[in-house]
Amino acid sequence: MATVSSSSSELQSSSLTLLVLLPVIYISYHLIKRALTPTKKKTKKPTTHGLKSHPLLGHLPAFLKNRHRFLDWSTELIVGSPDHRMGFWIPGMRTGIVTGNPADVEHVLRANFANYPKGDRATAMLRDFLGAGLFNSDGEQWLWQRKNASREFSSRSLRSFVVDVVSDEVAGRLLPLLRSAADGYGHGHGRVVLDLQDVLERSAFDTICMVAFGHDPCCLCLADGGGDGGVCWADDSKSEFMRAFGEAQDLIIGRFLDPVEVSWKVKKWLNVGTERRLKKAIADVHAFAMDIVRARRQSASASASADQSQRDDVLSRFVASAEHSDETLRDIVLSFLIAGRETTSSALTWFFWLLSSSPPAVTARILAEVRGARASTGTRRGQPLGFDALRGMHYLHAALTESMRLYPPVPLDSQSCAEDDTLPDGTHVGKGWSVTYSAYAMGRIPAIWGDDCAEFRPERWLGDDGVFRPESPFRYTVFHAGPRMCLGKEMAYVQMKSVVACVLEEFVVDVRKEVAGGSGGVPEHVLSVTLRMKGGLPVQVRRREEC
Numbered sequence: 001m002a003t004v005s006s007s008s009s010e011l012q013s014s015s016l017t018l019l020v021l022l023p024v025i026y027i028s029y030h031l032i033k034r035a036l037t038p039t040k041k042k043t044k045k046p047t048t049h050g051l052k053s054h055p056l057l058g059h060l061p062a063f064l065k066n067r068h069r070f071l072d073w074s075t076e077l078i079v080g081s082p083d084h085r086m087g088f089w090i091p092g093m094r095t096g097i098v099t100g101n102p103a104d105v106e107h108v109l110r111a112n113f114a115n116y117p118k119g120d121r122a123t124a125m126l127r128d129f130l131g132a133g134l135f136n137s138d139g140e141q142w143l144w145q146r147k148n149a150s151r152e153f154s155s156r157s158l159r160s161f162v163v164d165v166v167s168d169e170v171a172g173r174l175l176p177l178l179r180s181a182a183d184g185y186g187h188g189h190g191r192v193v194l195d196l197q198d199v200l201e202r203s204a205f206d207t208i209c210m211v212a213f214g215h216d217p218c219c220l221c222l223a224d225g226g227g228d229g230g231v232c233w234a235d236d237s238k239s240e241f242m243r244a245f246g247e248a249q250d251l252i253i254g255r256f257l258d259p260v261e262v263s264w265k266v267k268k269w270l271n272v273g274t275e276r277r278l279k280k281a282i283a284d285v286h287a288f289a290m291d292i293v294r295a296r297r298q299s300a301s302a303s304a305s306a307d308q309s310q311r312d313d314v315l316s317r318f319v320a321s322a323e324h325s326d327e328t329l330r331d332i333v334l335s336f337l338i339a340g341r342e343t344t345s346s347a348l349t350w351f352f353w354l355l356s357s358s359p360p361a362v363t364a365r366i367l368a369e370v371r372g373a374r375a376s377t378g379t380r381r382g383q384p385l386g387f388d389a390l391r392g393m394h395y396l397h398a399a400l401t402e403s404m405r406l407y408p409p410v411p412l413d414s415q416s417c418a419e420d421d422t423l424p425d426g427t428h429v430g431k432g433w434s435v436t437y438s439a440y441a442m443g444r445i446p447a448i449w450g451d452d453c454a455e456f457r458p459e460r461w462l463g464d465d466g467v468f469r470p471e472s473p474f475r476y477t478v479f480h481a482g483p484r485m486c487l488g489k490e491m492a493y494v495q496m497k498s499v500v501a502c503v504l505e506e507f508v509v510d511v512r513k514e515v516a517g518g519s520g521g522v523p524e525h526v527l528s529v530t531l532r533m534k535g536g537l538p539v540q541v542r543r544r545e546e547c
């Protein structure tokens with residue numbers, strides 16, 4: 001009995017030990033397993049502060065209600081949300097986020113760049129128009145074009161070609177046009193009102209066509225305006241290419257704004273409505289571009305006969321450097337046109353409008369800088385300024401940069417998420433979602449720019465020594481950031497500074513506010529690829545007294 005009782009007590013004590021040990025073993029096992037397995041971040045769903053989601057329709061009702069004011073609506077939500085982003089979910093159609101958070105932007109455009117291509121959805125929508133050009137390609141196809149184009153854009157010869165093209169356009173077309181408008185104005189024809197946006201768009205189109213394929217479409221020219229004292233700056237017979245290009249661009253953007261994604265495919269298949277018009281506009285643009293490509297190929301093979309302007313443009317450089325099909329060359333050129341066409345004109349339009357409502361000291365400082373550049377280069381008013389003189393204008397650089405902070409020419413820019421991902425603060429991003437950064441909203445976030453972020457204050461970009469201080473491209477996203485950053489940034493500043501310097505030193509630009517002002521005195525915008533003013537920018541110009 002004694003043996004039985006001792007073995008049963010042994011059994012009891014070992015069961016007790018096991019009972020105590022089991023949880024210890026269990027916990028240890030899991031602790032070791034957790035230590036050995038790579039840590040998986042806890043993710044959270046993207047939310048939108050102040051935006052309710054319908055249980056079945058997601059954000060579709062809110063989207064439809066605010067579609068006409070998407071930029072302002074998304075900006076209000078982003079600025080008001082603690083993490084500066086809005087998540088949206090439209091069942092069966094689109095899911096994604098729009099962000100104004102610099103950490104998100106850096107993650108998407110640089111740190112995890114490979115996971116955020118333009119994506120099949122976007123490239124498919126643009127393919128009819130832009131093919132697989134630099135602007136509309138991903139992966140290897142993008143990389144080789146980017147490498148070639150980067151090499152060309154950093155070359156001295158392209159830089160000086162750009163300066164020459166811009167100088168010719170400003171001195172030979174823009175200034176004569178404004179002189180004629182000012183003279184009409186001064187001699188009792190007070191009704192001479194120019195749409196400055198249209199003038200600048202035509203001028204930018206001439207410039208980018210010359211740079212991209214050495215062709216001058218003469219979109220800005222002093223045409224015979226009739227005998228009523230009016231000034232006409234466009235000869236429509238010459239602007240046909242620009243008109244077709246603009247129509248194709250606007251119609252193709254309509255594909256992105258349609259909440260029912262398949263509808264453009266159905267219309268295209270049936271060849272009706274906007275898709276029918278788009279097909280015609282694209283055919284016109286392609287035929288025009290193709291003629292130039294073929295002519296350039298011929299002149300390249302008979303290179304002795306090629307003149308200087310033909311050798312310096314981007315197309316001639318691609319024709320010379322490698323063997324590409326005519327279609328590939330056409331797509332490359334069209335990508336440059338879309339990139340440089342309305343961006344600088346949009347920036348300048350908003351700049352002249354902002355300047356008109358800023359203290360006179362801003363214009364005075366720009367003029368002082370222009371006069372300083374004239375004195376040091378020995379050039380006279382009306383003559384073009386060279387690259388170095390333009391580069392030395394820090395205040396003007398700051399003023400343009402500040403204007404684009406508030407009115408970025410490309411207000412929204414989308415990428416697509418290739419595989420499930422997590423943003424730096426743990427927010428989940430699903431495969432196939434669109435991730436859009438809003439440069440427009442970012443310019444209005446006090447956490448980035450301070451409490452005076454709504455003010456136009458060029459000084460915020462200058463150090464105590466008056467030298468321009470750049471900001472991180474992940475905070476100032478106007479020219480994009482990371483490996484796909486804008487290639488034409490330097491060219492754009494040359495063009496914009498040249499226009500502003502030459503125009504302001506000779507003219508006072510009076511904005512017709514009663515026509516230009518939208519709600520709260522700010523002109524309304526049209527949401528396209530670029531931020532254009534609805535109805536244009538009506539101005540009157542008068543000659544500035546020389547001092």
Ligand code: HEM
Pocket residue numbers: 134135146335336337339340341343344347408409410413414477478479480483484485486487488489491492
């Ligand atoms: C104020 C003027 C300009 C602004 C604000 C601007 C802004 C931008 C932005 C936001 C992008 C990224 C677009 C995207 O990939 O979705 C971009 C790309 C690009 N920009 Fe500009 N741009 C300007 C002028 C120009 C000019 C004058 C050119 C000259 C041709 C140019 C050439 C390009 C090119 C080639 C790309 C594509 C780069 C790539 O995908 O690798 N840009 N630009």
